[in-house]
Amino acid sequence: xxxxxxxxxxxxxxxxxxxxxxxxxxxxxxxxxxxxxxxxxxxxxxxxxxxxxxxxxxxxxxxxxxxxxxxxxxxxxxxxxxxxxxxxxxxxxxxxxxxxxxxxxxxxxxxxxxxxxxxxxxxxxxxxxxxxxxxxxxxxxxxxxx
Amino acid sequence: xxxxxxxxxxxxxxxxxxxxxxxxxxxxxxxxxxxxxxxxxxxxxxxxxxxxxxxxxxxxxxxxxxxxxxxxxxxxxxxxx
Numbered sequence: 001x002x003x004x005x006x007x008x009x010x011x012x013x014x015x016x017x018x019x020x021x022x023x024x025x026x027x028x029x030x031x032x033x034x035x036x037x038x039x040x041x042x043x044x045x046x047x048x049x050x051x052x053x054x055x056x057x058x059x060x061x062x063x064x065x066x067x068x069x070x071x072x073x074x075x076x077x078x079x080x081x082x083x084x085x086x087x088x089x090x091x092x093x094x095x096x097x098x099x100x101x102x103x104x105x106x107x108x109x110x111x112x113x114x115x116x117x118x119x120x121x122x123x124x125x126x127x128x129x130x131x132x133x134x135x136x137x138x139x140x141x142x143x144x145x146x
Numbered sequence: 147x148x149x150x151x152x153x154x155x156x157x158x159x160x161x162x163x164x165x166x167x168x169x170x171x172x173x174x175x176x177x178x179x180x181x182x183x184x185x186x187x188x189x190x191x192x193x194x195x196x197x198x199x200x201x202x203x204x205x206x207x208x209x210x211x212x213x214x215x216x217x218x219x220x221x222x223x224x225x226x227x
Binding site for chain 1: 150152153154200203204205219221222223224225226227
């Protein structure tokens with residue numbers, strides 16, 4: 001299992017190529033990359049604040065839970081913080097398993113929990129000023145699926 | 147006790163963290179103490195349903211006891227991913 005919280009850019013392709021390499025028991029690798037989206041056509045940057053210390057432990061706890069629930073060969077979670085430009089990756093998740101169902105489900109579970117239980121906060125900076133992104137009820141409701 | 151603030155809670159209070167001398171028994175008691183101090187705290191803690199709390203870096207509840215806790219964090223609902 002790998003959990004990284006970093007300011008540096010994420011090269012999703014390189015990360016994926018190196019993930020679960022040489023594991024001959026792996027038949028399925030699923031990945032998700034979250035990208036900074038410009039919803040109004042005016043986004044200059046997205047500022048991501050986090051809680052150093054708790055961020056790493058909260059993500060590790062979520063990844064541990066995924067490993068308990070599904071038969072996974074490996075899990076990767078990378079999440080960035082700091083100022084990010086539109087179109088660049090914010091985070092990525094990858095899961096490896098013998099079969100695809102476990103890899104897909106675990107990746108979906110990880111994303112739902114990272115959204116609402118990992119201590120990150122997003123602030124959008126546009127020409128009109130800066131505003132914190134509010135959490136969505138739908139994101140909280142999504143946790144009930146699990 | 148170390149009290150830390152994130153996102154708009156940090157901005158509203160005007161500090162990322164501070165040391166607070168308190169005998170507050172629970173998180174709610176600590177909030178009441180802070181609110182009575184200054185308007186900026188009253189503004190930040192006006193609606194606790196819009197806030198989350200972590201005790202020693204674990205998500206917790208507003209009625210949780212503070213005995214043995216060294217760090218309390220207040221922040222809005224998280225927006226990761």
